[in-house]
Amino acid sequence: MASALPVDAIRTLSEQHPKPSNVHFQYGTAGFRTLGNILDSVMFRVGVLAALRSKRLDGKTIGVMITASHNPEQDNGVKLVDPRGEMLEAAWEVHATNLANAATTDAFVDALDAFVKTAKIDLSKPARVVYARDTRPSGPALIAALEHGFKAIGAEARNAGVTTTPVLHYLVKAINTKGTKEEYGVDSEEGYLQKLSTAFKKLVAGKPAIPPLVIDCANGVGAIVGEKLGAHLGDTLKLLLHNTAIDTAGALNHACGADFVKTSQRLPPSLASVLQPGQRGCSLDGDADRLIYYYLDDRGQFHMLDGDKIAALVAAFIVELTKSAGLEGEIQVGIVQTAYANGGSTKYLAERLPIKCVSTGVKHLHHAAEHYDIGVYFEANGHGTVLFSSDTTNKLSSHQPSTPAQSTALNHLINLTQLINQTVGDALSDMLLIEVVLAHKSYSGLEWDSLYVDLPNRLVKVVVPERNIFKTADAERRLTSPPGLQAKIDELVHRYEGGRSFVRPSGTEDVVRVYAEATVRSQADELAFRVAGLVYDEVGGDPAKRPA
Numbered sequence: 001m002a003s004a005l006p007v008d009a010i011r012t013l014s015e016q017h018p019k020p021s022n023v024h025f026q027y028g029t030a031g032f033r034t035l036g037n038i039l040d041s042v043m044f045r046v047g048v049l050a051a052l053r054s055k056r057l058d059g060k061t062i063g064v065m066i067t068a069s070h071n072p073e074q075d076n077g078v079k080l081v082d083p084r085g086e087m088l089e090a091a092w093e094v095h096a097t098n099l100a101n102a103a104t105t106d107a108f109v110d111a112l113d114a115f116v117k118t119a120k121i122d123l124s125k126p127a128r129v130v131y132a133r134d135t136r137p138s139g140p141a142l143i144a145a146l147e148h149g150f151k152a153i154g155a156e157a158r159n160a161g162v163t164t165t166p167v168l169h170y171l172v173k174a175i176n177t178k179g180t181k182e183e184y185g186v187d188s189e190e191g192y193l194q195k196l197s198t199a200f201k202k203l204v205a206g207k208p209a210i211p212p213l214v215i216d217c218a219n220g221v222g223a224i225v226g227e228k229l230g231a232h233l234g235d236t237l238k239l240l241l242h243n244t245a246i247d248t249a250g251a252l253n254h255a256c257g258a259d260f261v262k263t264s265q266r267l268p269p270s271l272a273s274v275l276q277p278g279q280r281g282c283s284l285d286g287d288a289d290r291l292i293y294y295y296l297d298d299r300g301q302f303h304m305l306d307g308d309k310i311a312a313l314v315a316a317f318i319v320e321l322t323k324s325a326g327l328e329g330e331i332q333v334g335i336v337q338t339a340y341a342n343g344g345s346t347k348y349l350a351e352r353l354p355i356k357c358v359s360t361g362v363k364h365l366h367h368a369a370e371h372y373d374i375g376v377y378f379e380a381n382g383h384g385t386v387l388f389s390s391d392t393t394n395k396l397s398s399h400q401p402s403t404p405a406q407s408t409a410l411n412h413l414i415n416l417t418q419l420i421n422q423t424v425g426d427a428l429s430d431m432l433l434i435e436v437v438l439a440h441k442s443y444s445g446l447e448w449d450s451l452y453v454d455l456p457n458r459l460v461k462v463v464v465p466e467r468n469i470f471k472t473a474d475a476e477r478r479l480t481s482p483p484g485l486q487a488k489i490d491e492l493v494h495r496y497e498g499g500r501s502f503v504r505p506s507g508t509e510d511v512v513r514v515y516a517e518a519t520v521r522s523q524a525d526e527l528a529f530r531v532a533g534l535v536y537d538e539v540g541g542d543p544a545k546r547p548a
């Protein structure tokens with residue numbers, strides 16, 4: 001190896017970021033995520049690890065995002081972004097967990113040393129990183145710890161400030177493709193906003209004026225970037241931003257945001273006097289990577305348009321465009337869902353398109369979607385995007401349309417590749433995509449909602465002492481541990497018409513999640529609570545706190 005680890009610098013700075021004892025950290029579904037006030041040592045070590053990842057990849061820029069997304073304000077987290085803007089390679093998640101759990105500075109340095117050897121990292125290579133954070137109060141201190149990690153190993157670090165998770169993913173890809181023929185865009189937040197708004201304006205040119213859109217920003221960073229996006233869009237689409245209190249303690253994701261709407265299946269109370277019947281509204285989450293739409297009908301009744309409805313709307317539109325462009329049979333559009341997808345959506349989509357079910361977590365959906373020419377993936381919680389393979393992108397740019405109608409459809413498809421953030425789920429980009437489809441189809445929320453009927457469903461969580469005893473198979477649809485529990489769930493499910501239920505450990509919180517659906521609302525609720533009761537009994541919970 002051409003050079004060695006700067007052990008003295010690492011040691012000195014590591015001493016300022018001791019690992020708390022009695023805490024085990026785990027790089028899970030969305031990186032490290034737990035209470036913000038115990039993450040100091042993790043941030044320092046992730047700073048060092050990100051630099052090593054960059055060196056391993058010949059100096060490519062690695063992204064680091066400090067956020068806990070939809071989780072409560074006191075939580076925080078960190079995730080690494082690989083050079084093409086995608087989530088960290090799975091094999092490195094284990095290394096991240098090992099390094100984060102080294103008990104002392106000595107143990108950390110030893111673990112680093114061993115890792116550098118086994119991973120064959122050439123330390124003479126440059127290390128480049130770009131990093132950002134959301135609006136959480138714990139963010140600035142955690143950024144300082146992260147920067148110490150970069151300093152310890154001598155990384156070239158670019159601070160992207162306070163921005164959304166999808167912007168950070170975009171930046172990573174834009175930086176790494178700069179000057180190549182795959183150039184993704186100008187490597188700045190401004191470049192991102194320009195790219196999206198320009199594509200949007202082209203896609204809705206000539207369509208009737210679009211009515212203003214109500215946006216619940218979850219009191220998070222989406223309020224900041226949403227305001228800038230609104231300025232770029234001007235009169236093309238007026239964004240009415242609500243829940244923008246980024247400096248109010250305790251407001252982030254509280255009784256608002258995409259997760260609140262999806263889980264409680266109701267309008268954020270703060271929008272009660274804002275959203276008018278017939279008007280479209282949507283909620284972002286704390287770092288603006290998830291999106292849920294909704295509308296009130298004439299009777300003021302709330303209707304939710306979640307990730308499954310987004311997938312159905314978007315996939316149908318893209319299929320139509322490929323046909324109109326004369327590319328039918330040449331470009332295959334496919335769907336990726338998780339076990340949380342509503343049975344109504346799975347039936348509707350499976351009758352029309354190839355479909356695959358994978359485990360929860362964007363990384364799983366993203367990889368599966370890469371196998372299609374155009375892969376549409378959305379988790380029911382509103383996290384998702386559309387991927388165009390490089391073959392498809394080439395086909396779109398070389399295809400010779402034979403009629404003006406084909407040419408128009410082809411241009412729309414090309415503009416969609418510019419509008420959609422293909423690195424990760426992006427609430428703001430997805431929102432523009434939905435507005436494009438609604439404008440093209442002249443759909444209101446009602447028509448969109450009528451594509452298929454959702455089965456009533458309920459999601460509940462059970463706090464357990466040890467979530468890792470719950471193990472799953474078959475894309476999380478079945479439990480393999482604790483032994484015997486799945487048989488009890490099956491027995492219960494059979495008693496409910498249209499019943500379906502599954503149990504899985506969360507990757508972002510210390511809880512086990514229980515999902516249930518059935519033909520009738522009261523039955524879906526009952527099934528969810530009875531399965532939750534089984535889980536609770538299994539872990540020997542306090543009978544007084546049993547879910548009911």
Ligand code: G16
Nearest residue numbers: 029030069070361362506507508509
């Ligand atoms: C993260 C992941 C998502 C996942 C969600 C919930 O979302 O990125 O893919 O669906 O956590 O995960 P779990 O049920 O395992 O807690 P976000 O928006 O928090 O980054």
